[in-house]
Amino acid sequence: MTKRILVIEDNELNLKLFCDLLRAHGHETRAVRDGRDAVAIARDMRPDLIITDIQLPFISGIELIESLRSDAALAHVPVMAVTAYSAPGDEERITAKGATAYVSKPIAVLQFMALVDRLLASAPANRAD
Numbered sequence: 001m002t003k004r005i006l007v008i009e010d011n012e013l014n015l016k017l018f019c020d021l022l023r024a025h026g027h028e029t030r031a032v033r034d035g036r037d038a039v040a041i042a043r044d045m046r047p048d049l050i051i052t053d054i055q056l057p058f059i060s061g062i063e064l065i066e067s068l069r070s071d072a073a074l075a076h077v078p079v080m081a082v083t084a085y086s087a088p089g090d091e092e093r094i095t096a097k098g099a100t101a102y103v104s105k106p107i108a109v110l111q112f113m114a115l116v117d118r119l120l121a122s123a124p125a126n127r128a129d
């Protein structure tokens with residue numbers, strides 16, 4: 001079943017990789033490169049899953065996740081955080097801010113898609129249609 005996935009990533013190669021993978025699995029994607037726009041776009045799009053880089057220009061992925069979690073319309077949407085620079089404690093810190101799951105780059109394609117499927121399966125229905 002087609003799901004809508006919002007991808008926030010400033011690295012063009014990763015953005016393309018994530019969107020290509022998700023579309024190859026039948027999902028609709030929307031690509032956003034700037035975290036400042038992401039909450040408004042998410043409100044409009046009502047995604048089933050949000051995938052966000054942590055190292056973004058202007059605002060961090062952590063700030064973005066906090067904004068998503070404090071928005072009544074978006075608080076329940078699963079968020080997968082992706083980061084290139086993982087340090088000890090990062091996963092705990094990022095999930096404590098509200099990320100549902102955490103993956104480090106470079107991603108392993110099979111694990112990435114398995115996690116996407118798991119998060120989509122666990123997400124509450126977002127739309128009446």
Ligand code: MN
Binds near residue numbers: 053054055057
């Ligand atoms: Mn980045």
